[in-house]
Amino acid sequence: MTRLAKLMVGNWKMHGSLVANVSLLSDLLSGMGEVNCRAAVCVPAPYLAQVQSLLAGSALEVGAQDVSAHESGAYTGEVSAAMLSDFAVRYAIVGHSERRQCHGETDTVVANKAQRALAAGITPIVCVGESLAEHEAGQTEAVVKRQLAAVIHTNGHCISEIVVAYEPVWAIGTGLTATPEQAQDVHAVLRAQLQAATAHADRVSILYGGSMNAANAAVLLAQPDVDGGLIGGASLKVPDFLSILKAASR
Numbered sequence: 001m002t003r004l005a006k007l008m009v010g011n012w013k014m015h016g017s018l019v020a021n022v023s024l025l026s027d028l029l030s031g032m033g034e035v036n037c038r039a040a041v042c043v044p045a046p047y048l049a050q051v052q053s054l055l056a057g058s059a060l061e062v063g064a065q066d067v068s069a070h071e072s073g074a075y076t077g078e079v080s081a082a083m084l085s086d087f088a089v090r091y092a093i094v095g096h097s098e099r100r101q102c103h104g105e106t107d108t109v110v111a112n113k114a115q116r117a118l119a120a121g122i123t124p125i126v127c128v129g130e131s132l133a134e135h136e137a138g139q140t141e142a143v144v145k146r147q148l149a150a151v152i153h154t155n156g157h158c159i160s161e162i163v164v165a166y167e168p169v170w171a172i173g174t175g176l177t178a179t180p181e182q183a184q185d186v187h188a189v190l191r192a193q194l195q196a197a198t199a200h201a202d203r204v205s206i207l208y209g210g211s212m213n214a215a216n217a218a219v220l221l222a223q224p225d226v227d228g229g230l231i232g233g234a235s236l237k238v239p240d241f242l243s244i245l246k247a248a249s250r
């Protein structure tokens with residue numbers, strides 16, 4: 001079993017500006033000397049061209065925060081996988097809980113988005129995670145398995161090409177974090193589900209997301225099935241994100 005280096009992905013959400021992006025990325029790049037994990041930032045679509053150019057030749061890769069479930073056509077406001085490819089996008093988040101909640105994305109839509117990304121050579125970062133109510137009702141395992149099952153069903157032939165992010169909804173942006181044991185338990189469930197679908201499940205990086213920060217990253221990343229992190233708020237603070245990247249580089 002050979003796992004890849006940890007994968008650490010910043011999710012800027014709807015933050016940034018042309019001016020702010022320049023200083024954030026130049027500070028980040030100048031502090032990345034000791035970083036040897038895989039790393040990317042998922043930026044708002046209007047900044048893809050700028051970020052592609054600022055990161056050219058660096059170890060930090062470019063990601064998008066969403067991709068359309070459609071190939072092309074009359075879908076006002078949507079951004080296709082082919083368009084993302086024009087900007088050297090390496091990763092696209094699909095099924096983030098904020099999109100499932102605020103934009104009504106179903107498991108099927110998320111599976112189709114993953115399929116579009118894969119067809120364009122973009123690695124989908126498929127987010128799964130339970131709400132607080134589901135967590136308290138003991139439904140965590142059932143929810144994440146259902147969400148991943150839809151993606152496996154649609155993308156079974158190339159499922160080893162995806163990245164999965166376990167993001168308990170109650171931990172996103174709240175300062176609450178799953179304990180390392182809770183994260184490991186869910187990651188092990190997801191790994192087993194992938195193993196049942198592909199002989200290459202160990203190639204799938206399973207990230208943890210939900211208030212990961214400089215103080216808790218190392219212990220979360222030490223869990224055997226935690227292959228990296230999806231980081232929101234802390235990815236916008238250069239010293240914090242650098243600490244997290246360094247914790248992933250040990």
Ligand code: PEP
Binds near residue numbers: 231
């Ligand atoms: C996220 O947006 O995917 C996320 C995990 O956010 P935060 O780190 O702020 O909880």
